[in-house]
Amino acid sequence: MVTVREKLEAFGLKKVLDYLLDGNPQENVPKAVSWLRKLDKDGMYESAYNIVEKAMTDPSNNWNKFMTDAYTNIDSGVRHKMFENLIVNSAIIGIQRKNKMEEKYDCNIPWAILMDPTSACNLHCTGCWAAEYGNKLNLTYEQMDDVVRQGKELGTFMYIFSGGEPLVRKDDIIKLCEAHPDCEFLAFTNATLIDNKFADDMLRVKNFVPAISIEGYEEQTDFRRGKGTYQNVIRAMKILRDKKLPFGASLCYTSKNAETIGSDEYFDFLINQGCKFAWIFTYMPVGIDAVPELMATAEQRKFMYNQIRKFRKTKPIFTMDFWNDGEYVNGCIAGGRCYLHINANGDIEPCAFIHYADSNIKDKTLLEAYQSPMFMQYRRNQPFNSDMLRPCPLLDNPPRLAQMVKKAGAYSTDLTHPEDVDSLCNKCVDAAKGWAPVAKKLWDNCEGLDHSKKKQAAEKEHKEKIRVKVGKAE
Numbered sequence: 301m302v303t304v305r306e307k308l309e310a311f312g313l314k315k316v317l318d319y320l321l322d323g324n325p326q327e328n329v330p331k332a333v334s335w336l337r338k339l340d341k342d343g344m345y346e347s348a349y350n351i352v353e354k355a356m357t358d359p360s361n362n363w364n365k366f367m368t369d370a371y372t373n374i375d376s377g378v379r380h381k382m383f384e385n386l387i388v389n390s391a392i393i394g395i396q397r398k399n400k401m402e403e404k405y406d407c408n409i410p411w412a413i414l415m416d417p418t419s420a421c422n423l424h425c426t427g428c429w430a431a432e433y434g435n436k437l438n439l440t441y442e443q444m445d446d447v448v449r450q451g452k453e454l455g456t457f458m459y460i461f462s463g464g465e466p467l468v469r470k471d472d473i474i475k476l477c478e479a480h481p482d483c484e485f486l487a488f489t490n491a492t493l494i495d496n497k498f499a500d501d502m503l504r505v506k507n508f509v510p511a512i513s514i515e516g517y518e519e520q521t522d523f524r525r526g527k528g529t530y531q532n533v534i535r536a537m538k539i540l541r542d543k544k545l546p547f548g549a550s551l552c553y554t555s556k557n558a559e560t561i562g563s564d565e566y567f568d569f570l571i572n573q574g575c576k577f578a579w580i581f582t583y584m585p586v587g588i589d590a591v592p593e594l595m596a597t598a599e600q601r602k603f604m605y606n607q608i609r610k611f612r613k614t615k616p617i618f619t620m621d622f623w624n625d626g627e628y629v630n631g632c633i634a635g636g637r638c639y640l641h642i643n644a645n646g647d648i649e650p651c652a653f654i655h656y657a658d659s660n661i662k663d664k665t666l667l668e669a670y671q672s673p674m675f676m677q678y679r680r681n682q683p684f685n686s687d688m689l690r691p692c693p694l695l696d697n698p699p700r701l702a703q704m705v706k707k708a709g710a711y712s713t714d715l716t717h718p719e720d721v722d723s724l725c726n727k728c729v730d731a732a733k734g735w736a737p738v739a740k741k742l743w744d745n746c747e748g749l750d751h752s753k754k755k756q757a758a759e760k761e762h763k764e765k766i767r768v769k770v771g772k773a774e
Contacts (some may be wrong), residue, residue: 406766408635416641437643466488548576
């Protein structure tokens with residue numbers, strides 16, 4: 301339920317955004333930031349405000365170029381809706397509500413929910429973890445709608461689709477966008493099903509953004525995804541670019557393509573294609589058909605760490621590294637701390653790469669799932685390492701995942717070939733050992749070390765205060 305305060309804040313900010321998000325970004329963006337500061341009573345985004353204000357005074361700054369591009373090459377209506385949903389609804393109203401619910405129930409409440417409309421896919425990518433679910437599972441429209449309705453009550457206004465190929469269900473996805481105009485929707489997609497009709501639907505609803513999976517140039521992409529996939533991706537990008545629709549790239553680096561994906565030339569290529577953001581993942585050996593040989597080496601992971609930080613200073617594209625950005629988000633973001641995953645069978649998993657659960661949307665509410673043993677194991681054990689560059693309980697600290705799954709009594713969500721958690725963790729032991737000394741050197745010398753340690757201590761203190769408040773302190 302939206303409170304009176306939330307309604308007033310949302311109304312006021314929407315009016316401000318309507319006025320400020322047109323015209324000259326160099327002049328209007330700083331004004332918008334000034335208003336955002338007033339509404340951000342807790343100063344949660346102070347560092348972000350400082351970065352934006354500084355950038356907009358320097359025409360050569362890559363973030364200045366990024367904002368200018370957003371004004372020039374994104375449809376005005378889409379831009380307004382995206383700012384409204386991401387800033388007003390999610391980052392301000394949603395975070396405030398999420399924090400209240402966490403304090404009330406002593407459990408993690410996610411900023412975003414990742415869910416699979418279907419396990420079906422029109423491609424058969426080498427080493428794809430999603431394949432283990434089979435290709436016949438589907439969430440009904442009513443189930444997905446219920447997830448969104450429950451999520452909003454708890455403070456979640458960001459929803460991400462994966463699969464399978466989520467656009468197999470694109471009619472239902474557009475229907476969800478229409479039903480929940482106050483939410484922002486994103487999908488990890490192979491882009492082969494994006495056509496002019498669907499792009500026109502996106503332009504109409506204004507709150508859907510694709511993150512297109514592309515794994516390098518034609519040779520690398522077609523190697524994993526099948527011949528002709530790359531050309532279909534380029535075709536889809538052109539359709540979106542011509543209609544001024546924002547989209548990004550979902551990049552999975554492996555032992556075979558890390559040097560390509562992390563190159564200056566490749567990121568320049570993405571920018572020229574119209575990509576506004578890039579989400580970076582590393583290959584995980586999840587599932588019976590996984591190919592451990594595709595796991596990136598420690599040196600390749602270090603290479604990506606350094607390249608992404610360089611790109612943020614030099615290239616007008618927003619980048620986020622799912623593993624190597626632990627210093628900014630206090631380690632692992634899964635288990636509902638920032639996000640979780642609901643598969644096409646309804647199993648509520650702590651992470652898209654952790655296929656174990658003790659809850660299902662068919663028999664539990666979201667809040668009940670967040671309070672379940674599996675999710676409370678995550679909450680009690682995060683962060684999984686004092687080195688924020690070793691955030692993952694599987695890839696970086698494999699014994700931790702096995703311990704949590706066993707203690708929670710969680711089951712494998714692979715309906716075809718259930719994978720023993722010890723077997724899964726064993727596939728990551730060598731990678732974890734190889735990365736540990738490399739990560740330590742990076743962590744000990746990273747720019748945000750002191751700030752990250754302070755944030756970590758503050759979060760720990762905050763969680764303990766909540767436990768005392770609800771009578772669960774140890």
